[in-house]
Amino acid sequence: INIEYSRTARRLTMDVEFKLGVLLAKCKDSFTNLWNKSTPSPESVDKTRLDPVVLTCVRENFPQIVGSLIYDMVACRPDISFAIGRLSRHMHTPTDEAAAECAHLLGYLKQTKGLKLVYQTGADNRYVKINQAVLSSDPTIDLRAELSLSSPLTACTDADLAGASFLECRKSTPGFCIFHLNHLISWKSKLQPITAASTHESALLSLRHL
8 A cells, every 4th residue: 555644734645556557467468458437337237348358357367356456445445345345246256247347347447546545634624623722722612512513423324225236136235434534434335134125224224334
């Protein structure tokens, strides 16, 4: 992982650009015709539009590719969590559909390998202001009122009801993100163990992962 910290800008960034470059370079000849994609997962899989050489290379190296991308996802690429969750179900027996989705994901990463996870503290951060008020003992600020306005932790969760899972089942796939002071610190996307009967039930089941 490439980690950079700027003391003057009060900013920390993390990325896996080098690791993704190494992964794409392993099959450089086959990935010459790998198309750039704007999303991690396709709306539908059309194998006929893929270069057969690309599809064959992805299928033959499927476990290594997905295993490497799992590490990248956990490290600092929450944007590919859903796609990796789907692909990891086919680690040992990759289908043509799974290989096509993996090729789509590689096309997305080829275009966005420089994306960074950024943690930055600015002067306008209200918690920084509160901390400065505590240090200065400013009597004009009601710290209890300020701290009660909102929690430093924020969690978001959602789930697709019986989403497409390579036609394997009708289980939903929830996901969540947890922010601390507006900075992303935890994320996950995982297939639910049981089949939800409604959107409401699917959402409630997704809360269990928080």
